[in-house]
Amino acid sequence: MAENETVWEVFIQSKNGLAHKHVGNVHAADKVMALENARELYTRRNEGSCIWVVKASEIVSSETEDSEAFFDPSNDKMYRHPTFYNMPEGSKHI
Amino acid sequence: MSNLFKYTLRIADSSLVLGQRMSEWCSKGPTLEEDIALSNIALDLFGQANGFYEYAAELDGSRSKDDLAFKRNEREFFNHQLSEQENGNFGTTTVRNFLHDAFNFLFYTELASSKDEILAALAAKSLKEVKYHLRHSSNWLIRLGDGTNESNLKVQEALDFLWQYTGELFEMDEVDNDMLDNGLGVDNIQLKIKWDELINNTLKKAKLKRPIDGYMATGSRKGIHTEYLGFLLAEMQFLPRAYPDAKW
Numbered sequence A: 001m002a003e004n005e006t007v008w009e010v011f012i013q014s015k016n017g018l019a020h021k022h023v024g025n026v027h028a029a030d031k032v033m034a035l036e037n038a039r040e041l042y043t044r045r046n047e048g049s050c051i052w053v054v055k056a057s058e059i060v061s062s063e064t065e066d067s068e069a070f071f072d073p074s075n076d077k078m079y080r081h082p083t084f085y086n087m088p089e090g091s092k093h094i
Numbered sequence B: 001m002s003n004l005f006k007y008t009l010r011i012a013d014s015s016l017v018l019g020q021r022m023s024e025w026c027s028k029g030p031t032l033e034e035d036i037a038l039s040n041i042a043l044d045l046f047g048q049a050n051g052f053y054e055y056a057a058e059l060d061g062s063r064s065k066d067d068l069a070f071k072r073n074e075r076e077f078f079n080h081q082l083s084e085q086e087n088g089n090f091g092t093t094t095v096r097n098f099l100h101d102a103f104n105f106l107f108y109t110e111l112a113s114s115k116d117e118i119l120a121a122l123a124a125k126s127l128k129e130v131k132y133h134l135r136h137s138s139n140w141l142i143r144l145g146d147g148t149n150e151s152n153l154k155v156q157e158a159l160d161f162l163w164q165y166t167g168e169l170f171e172m173d174e175v176d177n178d179m180l181d182n183g184l185g186v187d188n189i190q191l192k193i194k195w196d197e198l199i200n201n202t203l204k205k206a207k208l209k210r211p212i213d214g215y216m217a218t219g220s221r222k223g224i225h226t227e228y229l230g231f232l233l234a235e236m237q238f239l240p241r242a243y244p245d246a247k248w
Helices: A031-042 A064-074 B003-023 B032-060 B065-070 B090-111 B117-145 B149-165 B174-181 B188-205 B228-242
Strands: A006-013 A021-028 A050-055
Touching: A006 A031, A021 A031, A021 B032, A031 A050, A031 B032, A031 B117, B003 B032, B003 B065, B003 B090, B003 B117, B003 B174, B003 B228, B032 B065, B032 B117, B065 B228, B090 B117, B090 B149, B090 B188, B117 B149, B117 B188
Parallel strands: none
Antiparallel strands: A006 A021, A006 A050
């Protein structure tokens, strides 16, 4: 891959109104090419109605070494889960 | 042979031959992403050819669409000479496709309002894909033309060489005239005005010089081709000719 080609992360929205989902990445030299490459690689089988491409270097990610500090404290806070409610009979989609 | 049949066959031939050229890029693209893009374009063109051959076979009545694609010789093919030109480097392919895509885009736009419902439907279906092809080749032309000195030089050379095959796109022979008079076909002369505009705009953005109209190759409407078509057909037709009853 040429040096001036950047990695772009690709997000596809499968249907209007739904959230864009990360599907993978592409190499491209500019944003137009990134969008076209994403279209070629990830929407061949009618997967999408909208594509986002984002420079991978622009994404801010949490570090693995921080994962304890970031995520563990939520493990023992059962009250954050709505599991203590009794569901009325016949209620759907909850 | 009816004029409608000939007209349909010509369109199918150009799509098939350009599709075959594009398929030669498969596994040889400059990057993985581009390799897939080029192969996708090849598949789009085969799909378009398939539709037009299907209709041509129906009009013909005795030959199948496979017969039309694989059992005719060079002199019985009527694709534009532009479509059979070799891939060359990536810049050559970009220029060839750009010139052809611009024509196809305008041609299908007009053909979509043909009085022949099937031609109109095939054109409308192809148009969606061709719009994307044109976008793809235009973007690359601008990127290469307005890129480095080297990339500019390569696409300018390709443009200067391929220009001689653009005159033929806008010819009108008795088949074209008959189709046009009956509201079935496209006025290629009118198309040229729009094509010029489209080409000039993009060439300007790509910082390329439009070549001066000089010698223009001609003959594909009569089955006359450049030396490259024979080799292309030989490769494409070998299998169905060697094993005529082969099934997938």
